[in-house]
Amino acid sequence: MSKFKTTNAEKSTVTRDMDKLFSQVDGNLFEAVVLLSKRSNQIGKEMKEELSQKLEEFSSSTDNLEEVFENREQIEISKHYERMAKPHSIAVQELVDGEVYWRYPDTENNEA
Secondary structure, eight states, X not given: OOGGGSOOOOSSOOOOOXXXXXXXXXXXXXXXXXXXHHHHHHHHHHHHHHHHHHHHTTOOSSOOHHHHHHOHHHHHHXXXXXXXXXXXXXXXXXXXXXXXXXXXXHHHHHHO
């Protein structure tokens, strides 16, 4: 089961304490933005792949107009994913909770 299904991330816009976010990345605004962007993209790809797999189960090789409107299961799955927290909200919540791992590959190679 994917973690984004059980997250406590906000589903709507909320005001965030920026100091709490920046403290997770040593107070660097740029690093926080880059980190959240990359993690949000990862979560978005996971969600899209999972949704595509579920919708594939309902696809048929001969789609006609009547079949498209009758497939309520497919519509309900899509609505469920629309109601879930968005990838950027999940990424912010993971950063606040300290669940995001990142490293600096350039500095690690120079130290070795």
